[in-house]
Amino acid sequence: MLLFTRILGWFLILTLYWAMEWLNFVQVLKSAFLGVLSILTLSSWTLRDGRESRTGRFLNLLVVFSFLAICGFNSFLRDVFGVAQDDLIVVEALFNTNGGEASEFILQNIWPLAKHLTVVILAAIFYWFLLVWRPSLFRMSSGTLAADSRAKVRTTRIPAVVLTLLLLLVHLNPTMRKEDPLLYFPIRHAKWERYVERARVLQEKITDSVSTDSSLSSMSYEGSGPRTVVFSLGESITRLNWSLYGYLRTTTPELESLGPRLVRFTDVITTLGSTVGDIRLIMGPATRAHPDLYMTTPDIVTIARRTGYKTFWITNHSTDMTGALSIIANHADVTVNVNRGGSRGEGSYDEVILPELEKALDDPAPRKLVILHLLQAHPAYYFRYPKPFALFNNADDEVTRALKSEGRSLRARKMRDYYDNAILYSDHILKATIDLCDARKEQNIAWLYIPDHGEDVAHYSNFVGHNTRVPAMFEIPLLLWMSDRFPLDLPENEILEDRPYQTDLMDQTILGLMGIEGDYYDPARDILSPEFKPSPRFIGQKPYH
Numbered sequence: 001m002l003l004f005t006r007i008l009g010w011f012l013i014l015t016l017y018w019a020m021e022w023l024n025f026v027q028v029l030k031s032a033f034l035g036v037l038s039i040l041t042l043s044s045w046t047l048r049d050g051r052e053s054r055t056g057r058f059l060n061l062l063v064v065f066s067f068l069a070i071c072g073f074n075s076f077l078r079d080v081f082g083v084a085q086d087d088l089i090v091v092e093a094l095f096n097t098n099g100g101e102a103s104e105f106i107l108q109n110i111w112p113l114a115k116h117l118t119v120v121i122l123a124a125i126f127y128w129f130l131l132v133w134r135p136s137l138f139r140m141s142s143g144t145l146a147a148d149s150r151a152k153v154r155t156t157r158i159p160a161v162v163l164t165l166l167l168l169l170v171h172l173n174p175t176m177r178k179e180d181p182l183l184y185f186p187i188r189h190a191k192w193e194r195y196v197e198r199a200r201v202l203q204e205k206i207t208d209s210v211s212t213d214s215s216l217s218s219m220s221y222e223g224s225g226p227r228t229v230v231f232s233l234g235e236s237i238t239r240l241n242w243s244l245y246g247y248l249r250t251t252t253p254e255l256e257s258l259g260p261r262l263v264r265f266t267d268v269i270t271t272l273g274s275t276v277g278d279i280r281l282i283m284g285p286a287t288r289a290h291p292d293l294y295m296t297t298p299d300i301v302t303i304a305r306r307t308g309y310k311t312f313w314i315t316n317h318s319t320d321m322t323g324a325l326s327i328i329a330n331h332a333d334v335t336v337n338v339n340r341g342g343s344r345g346e347g348s349y350d351e352v353i354l355p356e357l358e359k360a361l362d363d364p365a366p367r368k369l370v371i372l373h374l375l376q377a378h379p380a381y382y383f384r385y386p387k388p389f390a391l392f393n394n395a396d397d398e399v400t401r402a403l404k405s406e407g408r409s410l411r412a413r414k415m416r417d418y419y420d421n422a423i424l425y426s427d428h429i430l431k432a433t434i435d436l437c438d439a440r441k442e443q444n445i446a447w448l449y450i451p452d453h454g455e456d457v458a459h460y461s462n463f464v465g466h467n468t469r470v471p472a473m474f475e476i477p478l479l480l481w482m483s484d485r486f487p488l489d490l491p492e493n494e495i496l497e498d499r500p501y502q503t504d505l506m507d508q509t510i511l512g513l514m515g516i517e518g519d520y521y522d523p524a525r526d527i528l529s530p531e532f533k534p535s536p537r538f539i540g541q542k543p544y545h
C-alpha cells in the first residue's frame with residue numbers, strides 16, 4: 001500500500017508535466033521508468049513491516065526531489081525555448097558560460113525560472129505528504145497484518161538486493177544512465193569537454209602542419225599592396241529592429257548618416273541560431289551541410305596568417321578566452337580580451353573595444369585582419385548600454401502601441417525597450433569603429449559587419465530571448481563599408497544589396513575581401529564577387545525563401 005501510493009504519486013506528477021506539454025513523451029517515459037525503479041529500490045531497503053524511519057522517508061524525498069529537479073530543468077528548456085536537454089544550444093549555453101553570463105541569464109529569465117521552481121517545490125511537498133500519509137483504513141489493517149508478516153518481511157532482503165542489481169544493470173544503458181539525476185550534469189560536462197578537446201587537438205594539428213594540408217598550401221594573397229579588413233562580429237541582433245531596415249523606432253541613426261557609402265544587404269540569414277555553432281560556420285569552411293568540417297579544416301584566421309596577414313582577435317566576450325571559441329581566437333597573432341569585469345554584467349560596454357581597434361589599425365603590418373567580437377544585445381539587454389542610450393524606456397510611440405494592441409505583456413514590452421536601447425548603442429559603436437577606419441585615409445580598409453544570429457524580442461508572442469522557432473532569430477543585417485582606395489570593384493549597390501546569402505558561407509566573403517585565393521575559396525559563394533551565385537538556404541530542415 002505504501003509503495004503503491006508512492007508510485008502512483010510519481011506517475012501523477014509526471015502526468016501533470018506531460019499534460020502541460022513541459023516534457024515530451026520520451027522524457028516522461030524515461031523519468032517514469034528510472035524514477036519508479038529508484039523509488040522501489042530505496043523503499044525496499046527503508047521500509048520494514050510497513051514502517052519507515054524518518055531518515056528513510058527523508059532519503060525517499062531526496063531521491064524524488066533530485067528527479068523533480070531534472071524534470072523542472074528539462075521543462076524550463078522545453079517550455080521557454082522549445083529545446084531538449086541535449087540540443088547543441090543548451091549544451092553550449094551550459095558549459096561555455098561563466099558566472100557573469102549565468103547570473104545575467106537568470107535575471108533575464110527570472111519569471112519562467114521561478115514558475116518551474118515553484119512547480120518542483122509543490123510537487124515535492126505533495127510527495128512528502130504521500131510519504132507521511134497513513135489512511136485510517138490502512139492503519140487498522142496494517143496493525144493486524146503486521147504480526148503475521150513481521151517475521152517474513154524482516155528476514156527477506158531478497159527483493160531489495162534484486163532491485164538494487166536491476167537498478168545497476170539499467171545504468172549499463174547509456175541513454176538511461178544520463179537521465180540519472182546524480183550523473184545528469186557530470187556526464188554531459190565530460191562529453192562537452194571531450195568534444196572541445198578533440199576539436200582543439202585537431203585544430204592544433206592543422207595550425208602546426210601546413211605541409212599536410214595541400215589545400216591550405218594552395219591559399220595565397222593575390223591582391224597587390226597593403227590592405228586591412230575589419231570584421232565586426234556582433235551578438236543577438238535581428239535586422240527587424242533596425243531603422244536602417246525599416247523599423248519604426250530610430251535605432252540606427254548614425255549608420256544611416258553614412259548614406260550610400262554603407263552597403264546594406266537586405267536578404268541575409270544566419271544558420272543555427274546559436275553563438276558557438278554559428279561562429280564556427282562563419283569563421284571557416286564548415287557549412288550547414290558539413291558542420292564538422294571545422295575540426296579538420298583551417299579557419300580564416302589561420303588562412304590569413306599563412307598568407308601574410310597579421311591577425312587580431314579583440315573581444316568583449318570573456319568566454320572567448322576559455323570556451324569553445326578560444327580555439328579560433330587563439331589562432332590570431334594578437335588576442336585581446338577587453339572585458340575587464342569578471343562578469344558580463346559589470347557593464348563592459350562595447351566602447352572598451354575602440355582603443356584596441358585603434359592600436360590594431362596603427363600597427364605597421366602591411367596586411368591586417370582585425371576581428372572585433374562585440375557583446376551588442378547579448379541578454380540581459382539592460383546591461384549593454386550606458387544611461388544616455390536608454391531612449392526607448394516607456395516610449396509612447398508606434399512600436400509600443402502596436403505591441404499593446406497585439407496584447408504583449410508589460411514585461412515583454414519592457415524587454416523590447418531595453419533591446420532597442422541596446423541596438424541604439426550598438427549603432428553608435430559600429431559607427432565609431434567605421435570612423436576610426438575612415439580617419440586613416442592613408443590605409444586601404446574594408447569594414448564588414450554581421451551578428452552571429454538574431455533574437456526574438458516579443459516579435460511573435462511574449463517570448464523574449466533565443467528562439468530558433470522564428471525568423472527573427474535568423475534574419476540579420478550585413479553591412480559593408482570600404483575606404484575610397486580599397487582595391488575591390490563591386491557590382492552596383494542595387495544588384496549587390498538584394499543578393500540572398502546565408503552566413504555559413506561568410507568565410508568566403510572575408511577571404512574575397514582579403515584578396516586570398518586557393519582551394520578554400522570559391523568566388524561563387526562570395527557575396528561581393530562578380531561570380532557570385534545564390535546557394536540554396538535552409539533553416540533547420542526547411543528551405544528558406
Ligand SMILES: [Zn+2]
Binds near residue numbers: 235236275276452453
Ligand atoms: Zn549569440
